[in-house]
Amino acid sequence: MILETKKVSKAFGRIEALIDVNMTVRKGEIFGIAGPNGAGKSTLFNVISGTFSPSSGQIVFEGKDITKLNAHRICHLGLARTFQIPQTFPTLSVYDNLRVGATFGGKIGRELEKRIQETLGFLNLTSFRDALASNLDLYTTKLVMMAACLATGCRLLMLDEPLAGLSMTEINAFLEVVRKINGGHGTTVLIIEHILDSLIDVSDRMLILHNGAVICVGEPNEVCQDPKVIEVYLGEGEDSQ
Numbered sequence: 001m002i003l004e005t006k007k008v009s010k011a012f013g014r015i016e017a018l019i020d021v022n023m024t025v026r027k028g029e030i031f032g033i034a035g036p037n038g039a040g041k042s043t044l045f046n047v048i049s050g051t052f053s054p055s056s057g058q059i060v061f062e063g064k065d066i067t068k069l070n071a072h073r074i075c076h077l078g079l080a081r082t083f084q085i086p087q088t089f090p091t092l093s094v095y096d097n098l099r100v101g102a103t104f105g106g107k108i109g110r111e112l113e114k115r116i117q118e119t120l121g122f123l124n125l126t127s128f129r130d131a132l133a134s135n136l137d138l139y140t141t142k143l144v145m146m147a148a149c150l151a152t153g154c155r156l157l158m159l160d161e162p163l164a165g166l167s168m169t170e171i172n173a174f175l176e177v178v179r180k181i182n183g184g185h186g187t188t189v190l191i192i193e194h195i196l197d198s199l200i201d202v203s204d205r206m207l208i209l210h211n212g213a214v215i216c217v218g219e220p221n222e223v224c225q226d227p228k229v230i231e232v233y234l235g236e237g238e239d240s241q
């Protein structure tokens with residue numbers, strides 16, 4: 001097991017965004033998270049990665065309690081995440097965007113240049129090395145966000161809705177890259193996605209959140225047949241795309 005959340009809750013005033021969320025992610029797997037808008041998916045990423053502290057509960061990464069650590073300390077330990085709204089440093093080159101990631105990940109020194117070159121090569125981004133991030137298309141921007149995470153040397157990569165806004169061809173290409181990172185690098189991947197077919201396709205196991213609570217976890221075929229999941233996605237007319 002690489003990550004565990006134990007009864008994690010998060011309230012924003014009266015809004016209970018997460019309620020007693022128990023989740024275990026196994027080392028080496030691709031673990032998918034889905035759920036309707038406002039289910040608490042991004043909040044779960046935010047409390048795991050140290051953007052917010054949970055209101056209660058515990059988060060354990062590689063056997064270490066990270067519940068109260070701040071974001072850069074958690075990143076140093078080997079956990080990196082992307083954001084739902086595509087975000088790069090627009091006035092920096094692709095290379096420098098990765099340099100920021102690598103530096104945020106800490107303890108790199110003379111390894112820096114090598115790590116960045118390797119990451120650019122691994123994600124087929126070498127030809128974009130000197131391009132300004134603001135000039136990239138959405139697909140390449142998303143690759144650069146992911147590359148900046150990998151440049152931290154992370155062992156757990158967390159992607160928040162990485163497929164939003166991409167064409168079907170780009171979605172398939174992006175998922176191939178995710179599989180390559182998972183298989184080639186052995187990086188564990190946690191992925192939030194609204195596009196259920198794609199999530200089912202790429203995930204080893206999945207978890208469904210609804211109103212801040214876990215309603216189902218298991219292999220994709222089990223999750224799809226779960227009556228609670230069917231009710232959430234079909235019974236309430238939620239957009240499952």
Ligand SMILES: Nc1ncnc2c1ncn2[C@@H]1O[C@H](COP(=O)(O)OP(=O)(O)OP(=O)(O)O)[C@@H](O)[C@H]1O
Binds near residue numbers: 016017036
């Ligand atoms: N910083 C915040 N301050 C106040 N409320 C917040 C904050 N972040 C999230 N929330 C609330 O917490 C709940 C869960 O939001 P969250 O963004 O985690 O959902 P989500 O599952 O990621 O939704 P989406 O699919 O739309 O991205 C929502 O009611 C949201 O309004």
Ligand SMILES: [Mg+2]
Binds near residue numbers: 041042043084
């Ligand atoms: Mg979200």
